[in-house]
């Protein structure tokens with residue numbers, strides 16, 4: 367290890383659907399954070415450790431700040447981001463420039479402004495922001511408040527490497543309190559991905575498949591609880607509950623002749639087999655429980 371190594375906490379900030387999870391997946395190079403065309407699929411903060419010759423970074427992919435805070439879950443999510451921001455050495459404000467600037471953007475801009483950390487303004491989705499869909503000029507006024515500015519496409523991985531370089535350039539030379547301990551802890555965790563328990567990882571994969579299969583029909587209020595993970599050598603047996611708040615949704619998730627739940631199970635199983643390099647037996651049960659959001663922490 368060279369003397370110039372840097373250690374830092376970096377928060378990805380942006381409204382839901384800005385591309386935070388996509389960016390983090392590109393940076394880490396493997397699937398760690400679920401992405402889908404539906405916003406707000408990242409409900410919990412996802413932490414991921416990035417390591418290269420310049421140092422180590424703990425990234426956190428914040429659940430977006432939701433505009434409407436009617437339900438209990440959204441309220442809890444909205445409380446989470448500012449806490450992350452206080453601990454950050456650097457904030458990357460990710461803007462979807464293919465979309466018109468609205469109140470949600472103003473909210474995250476406000477959060478970034480209030481953070482004492484270093485700041486990078488990252489214009490995302492440059493691959494589709496063309497002609498009338500290019501809203502980059504709406505943000506020019508912000509540039510002087512930021513330590514650096516970059517245009518990227520998280521999806522196509524355009525300029526993502528330069529973004530990482532810029533992050534390392536701006537990280538403080540002196541590591542912040544407790545970060546080395548946190549990194550050690552993440553490195554010691556036995557999980558397909560650093561910073562997450564394997565239960566969380568498995569449940570996020572199942573939840574992602576449910577979102578992808580059901581698309582617009584699925585409400586946010588779906589959670590996955592892992593009941594059992596047994597590694598039997600050549601096969602891993604996983605039992606999990608898909609929890610929803612409503613009988614109507616339960617029916618939808620199961621589908622006619624259980625075709626929908628089978629599709630979800632199949633897709634999740636394939637991905638879990640890929641990650642674990644083992645055969646996976648996945649047993650999914652759909653449960654409707656109006657009270658689960660109260661247990662959500």
Ligand code: GDP
Pocket residue numbers: 380381382383384385386387388389400401402403404405406407408430490491492493494518519520521522
């Ligand atoms: P998050 O809510 O900020 O975590 O956003 P996601 O990472 O889940 O992305 C939301 C949607 O935008 C997904 O459908 C992504 O594939 C898409 N997306 C993210 N980055 C880009 C990009 O650079 N270009 C394009 N065309 N789509 C993107």
Ligand code: MG
Pocket residue numbers: 386387388399400401406407408427
């Ligand atoms: Mg996300």
